[in-house]
Amino acid sequence: MELKFANRVSNVKASEIRELLKLTQQPEIISFAGGLPAPELFPKEKLKIIFDKVMEESGSVALQYTTTEGYLPLREIIAEQRMKPSGINCTAENIMITNGSQQGLEFSARLFVNEGDVIICESPSYLGAINAFKIYGPKFVEIPMDDNGMIVEELEKALKKYPETKMIYTIPDFQNPSGKTMNLERRKRIAELASQYKIPVIEDSPYGELRFEGEKLPCIQSFDTEGYVITLGTFSKTFCPGLRIGWVCANPEIVQKYVLVKQGADLQSGTINQMVAAKFMQEYNLDDHIDKIIDVYKKRRDLMLDSIKKYFPEGIKVTYPEGGLFTWVELREDIDARKVNMEALKEKVAVVPGGSFFPNGGKENYFRLNYSNMSEDKIVEGIKRLGNVLKKYY
Amino acid sequence: MELKFANRVSNVKASEIRELLKLTQQPEIISFAGGLPAPELFPKEKLKIIFDKVMEESGSVALQYTTTEGYLPLREIIAEQRMKPSGINCTAENIMITNGSQQGLEFSARLFVNEGDVIICESPSYLGAINAFKIYGPKFVEIPMDDNGMIVEELEKALKKYPETKMIYTIPDFQNPSGKTMNLERRKRIAELASQYKIPVIEDSPYGELRFEGEKLPCIQSFDTEGYVITLGTFSKTFCPGLRIGWVCANPEIVQKYVLVKQGADLQSGTINQMVAAKFMQEYNLDDHIDKIIDVYKKRRDLMLDSIKKYFPEGIKVTYPEGGLFTWVELREDIDARKVNMEALKEKVAVVPGGSFFPNGGKENYFRLNYSNMSEDKIVEGIKRLGNVLKKYY
Structure with a gap:
């Protein structure tokens, strides 16, 4: 089979996140990679x-x-x-x-x-x-x-x-x-x-x-x-x-x-x-439901930022988000977050390397952390393991 | 506001069917226009x-x-x-x-x-x-x-x-x-x-x-x-x-x-x-459910074709479909089905004029009839009214 696709198809590649999500569906992985909401909060x-x-x-x-x-x-x-x-x-x-x-x-x-x-x-x-x-x-x-x-x-x-x-x-x-x-x-x-x-x-x-x-x-x-x-x-x-x-x-x-x-x-x-x-x-009142989500996510954000302070080496910049699902980590310019992620995956932790978030490319010293989808103990354990990976670079 | 849209937007116009569907949502209309399945058959x-x-x-x-x-x-x-x-x-x-x-x-x-x-x-x-x-x-x-x-x-x-x-x-x-x-x-x-x-x-x-x-x-x-x-x-x-x-x-x-x-x-x-x-x-067995749909639609097709034979003037060609939802009506070349549809709408019957089904246009003497979505009495009554409209042309 030799099919000709339209030119526009060559502009697109698989989403790094969606591909990562497949990897991280293994239950033993602590994943900070996706943007998934906490399923335990769904009003089932x-x-x-x-x-x-x-x-x-x-x-x-x-x-x-x-x-x-x-x-x-x-x-x-x-x-x-x-x-x-x-x-x-x-x-x-x-x-x-x-x-x-x-x-x-x-x-x-x-x-x-x-x-x-x-x-x-x-x-x-x-x-x-x-x-x-x-x-x-x-x-x-x-x-x-x-x-x-x-x-x-x-x-x-x-x-x-x-x-x-x-x-x-x-x-x-x-x-x-x-x-x-x-x-x-x-x-x-x-x-x-x-x-x-x-x-x-x-x-x-x-x-x-x-x-x-x-x-x-x-x-x-x-x-x-x-x-x-x-x-x-x-x-x-x-x-x-x-x-x-x-x-x-x-x-x-x-x-x-x-x-x-x-x-x-x-x-x-x-x-x-x-x-x-x-x-x-x-x-029902959706705002009441949102209040519950906020309570949980706020705790998770606090715990993640505290754990980062405790376990990451010094010199790494992290955003303080006032809401939402993500924080953003800036590494020293010479560190490639894709390599960090590969090493983290060996320790059963996943992040999203930041390169794909820059449409014109060229910046690889960032990664994104999601705190909405993991339980509190996994957040602490995951950040600890990630800190150990990062310490090799600092 | 003066917004510039992409060139591709000018290629597209509203779907005649979707627009017609809005009209035909009035309950008194007998609509042969849509391609809607019979809701009474949904396995609710x-x-x-x-x-x-x-x-x-x-x-x-x-x-x-x-x-x-x-x-x-x-x-x-x-x-x-x-x-x-x-x-x-x-x-x-x-x-x-x-x-x-x-x-x-x-x-x-x-x-x-x-x-x-x-x-x-x-x-x-x-x-x-x-x-x-x-x-x-x-x-x-x-x-x-x-x-x-x-x-x-x-x-x-x-x-x-x-x-x-x-x-x-x-x-x-x-x-x-x-x-x-x-x-x-x-x-x-x-x-x-x-x-x-x-x-x-x-x-x-x-x-x-x-x-x-x-x-x-x-x-x-x-x-x-x-x-x-x-x-x-x-x-x-x-x-x-x-x-x-x-x-x-x-x-x-x-x-x-x-x-x-x-x-x-x-x-x-x-x-x-x-x-x-x-x-x-x-x-459940979907095939059993499909058998029920087939029974009903077959009856409706038969009734529509019989009614067409009875109420349409001679010289109009109609497809005999062995399945599916539609039959297709060919009028004399000088008759515009858009005009027929406008007159039918006055009688509270809707069809889809066939012109939009020809991507390069130029053929207006056809219309499509759907038989899956109307009850048997409405099929007979609708075809009868449509026949009266068509008789003015033949």
């Missing part, structure tokens, strides 16, 4: 009741096709319960349901990016987004971050320098992978720049509701008066990923473009999944 | 039990992320129960789960088609596929059909004439929209031509298991010795569409390319949906 009992009710009350509807935009009551609930508290004044017509926010990412590049166009993103940025965008053959321009997120002065310079920019991609809260959060002034400024340069901002917000401390910051879209900011949300981290429910929140005109793309892509997201999510949020 | 009670069991026995797994390829037991069951009886000797490694077969269609064009490449398809062809392909800017070459499906001599001529062909798309069983079925010899010949010209065949098979009479024909892939034929399957018509479970069945090397694309597109299909489908097929 409640969801079991809800599945039952939806099947009982409206099984025929739940098993049938529905509209591409998504199940209307769910879109209303998302607008009301999830987006309004983030400062976005919207209704169901601003919302289209996606299969997790990954689908929203891919659709965004499909809608806005021709081959050779520039996507501006944080440096580092989420590798799942980078991979989704790459199939459309963009150039990436990486904007450095400091402790307050993407440096907007550098963003403005890039917008001037690259008029072929078609999209700005940012994760303002507890960024993946860096764990950093963009401050209020920069959020306002990015909304202004989007209007000024007439360029869409894809605001990826999977972790914003998982804030452990400090004040919740409004979404970038809340400062957008013209409709250039598109926010992607998801229940994967605040509820459960197995239902595959995310959403696009944008100006209704833009939402209609996403609907066109989704029609061709997969017609619609699962009907029963959408009805179950809606019913859950009608009968 | 059994599925309610299965959802319950899956949540009870493995809720944490069902709500968590899973692999991009899909839930392994489901892939095994699909290979064993659905593909082997169609003559395809395969295992789980030949199967990747998709969100309905629509996602498989879109992924296929993404994998194989550059802008300006040729896709060869039947004339007419499924408009959801045409729309999914269009975003990649192909040229379509339409191959005429007779009562035995795509005319393979014409296919071969096209393959010689268009060396830039990158994909052959066909629906061999009870084709959408024509209702026609490709005979055995042609299936063999298409597999040979694929190898000879080294061009993938996308064999779309959503209806193959819904045969009312006559002998089941093996899939085109069953005659493929080299791996050029990719078969798309789905549970949307034989089980229920609301779970959004379809699959790609192909050579494992090709499946891995689809996996790469799915990683970027949406990571994976819903975990619980896949586990529920697998469990259902472990505990």
